[in-house]
Amino acid sequence: MPRSLDGLTLAPVTDQAPGQVGTGTRFAYHESEGRIWAEYAGGDIARGHLVGTRAGDRLDFRYVQLRHDGTTASGHCVSTVTELPDGRVRLEEEWEWESGPGAGTSVVEEVGAAAH
Template identity: 80%
Template sequence: MAPSLDGLVLAPVADQSAGQVGTRTRFAYHERDGAIWAEYRGGDIVRGHLVGTRAGDRLDFRYVQLRTDGSTACGHCVSTVVALPDGRVRLEETWEWESGPGSGTSVVEQVTAPAP
């Protein structure tokens, strides 16, 4: 199993569409006893939260966010936790909006530098 996410900061490796997370978004993860949660913000996101579970290297969570334009959105994501050769963590994600149409894939990786 890949390392714990507790205390890690992750960021997308590429920008998504406007109003979604992007390379300036930072996720602060927590993990305890199979539960995961994170706070996130940056870019088009004023504040976001996710909560879910971890079973082995699989995360299953729901997310909700407030965007800079004042709109809100929520969705569901399933991710695979991958340990990178340099010791950092990557999440390979498949997500879908529950508050509207749309779905996709994304990748977030552990960062060691502060948010831009």
């Protein structure tokens, strides 16, 4: 199983549509006993939270976020945890909004030093 997400900071590798997470967004992950959660902010996002579970290399979580324009959004995401050749963590995500229409895929990677 890839290493724990606890204490890691991850960021998207590309920008999504306006009002969504982008390369300026940072996710601060926590993990304990199969549970995951994170706080995130940056770019168009003033504040966001996600909570869910981890089973092996699979994350299943829900997220809510407040945008700088005062709107809110929520959704569901399933991610696969992998490790990059340099030792950093990568999440390959499939997400869907629950607060409105839309779905897609994204990739976030660990920010900072490689190989822990």
